[in-house]
Amino acid sequence: MTADAATTRVAASDLSPRWWWGFLPYVAVSIVHVTALLSGWDAVSGPTKLALMPLLAVAVLWGGRGSQWGPPYTLLFVALALSWLGDGAATFFPFLDDELPAMLLCFGLAHIAYIVLFWRFLAVRRLPWWSAVYAVWWVVLVVYLWPTLGGLAVAVAIYGLVLGGTAVLSTRCHPAVAWGGAFFLISDTVLAFRLFLLETMPSGSSALVMITYTLGQGLIAVGAVIATHTARAARESTV
DSSP states (O other), rough: OOHHHHHHHHHHHTTSSSHHHHGGGHHHHHHHHHHHHHHHHHHHHHHHHHHHHHHHHHHHHHHHTSOOOHHHHHHHHHHHHHHHHTHHHHHHHHHOOOOOOHHHHHHHHHHHHHHHIIIIIIIOOOGGGGGGGHHHHHHHHHHHHOOOOOOOOHHHHHHHHHHHHHHHHHHSSSSHHHHHHHHHHHHHHHHHHHOGGGGGGTTTHHHHHHHHHHHHHHHHHHHHHHHHHHHHHHHHHHH
């Protein structure tokens, strides 16, 4: 069997029920969580938010069956674990007067894990020319928010570089990862406006944060699993 044939065979199997069933609980809980946010059901939105990343980790374990465990999966799980800590900063760090620094730290480290994952292990192409839009995004965001940031201005600008770096490097990967990086950045952008310009945000913007967040994280995970299966197919074809 040729390399192309092996890759095609594995890519086709990735679309079979045996592959994507593991993501269904994550999708279902994401929908319940967003619905709870829109409906004001705090008793539901809190627990479902904390369930998202563990369910996504389980989905990756299911979808990645047969692939060799290595740095890509390690980095992916580190990013998901840090994202989980960021999601539940108020729960996991109750001793802090303000959970925002802990949340930003956890997500900043998660993004660094994603940057290494995309750059070292999942990249399959050069940076496309249109990835420059993310540099424009950073400049516009910093200029627009700067007057409201006060002493956090430099920290937010650096954090924005990390967020933009994740999105830029995602464009070198599988299309699912690239879309995931874009949705993740949209989520972070809406969150930034909610944190620093809340009065300008419409009602329901918290739901928009989570819709784009769950899409972003889910697509990155899907793309990473597909990439590892494709890499395995390529290795097997040379044996």
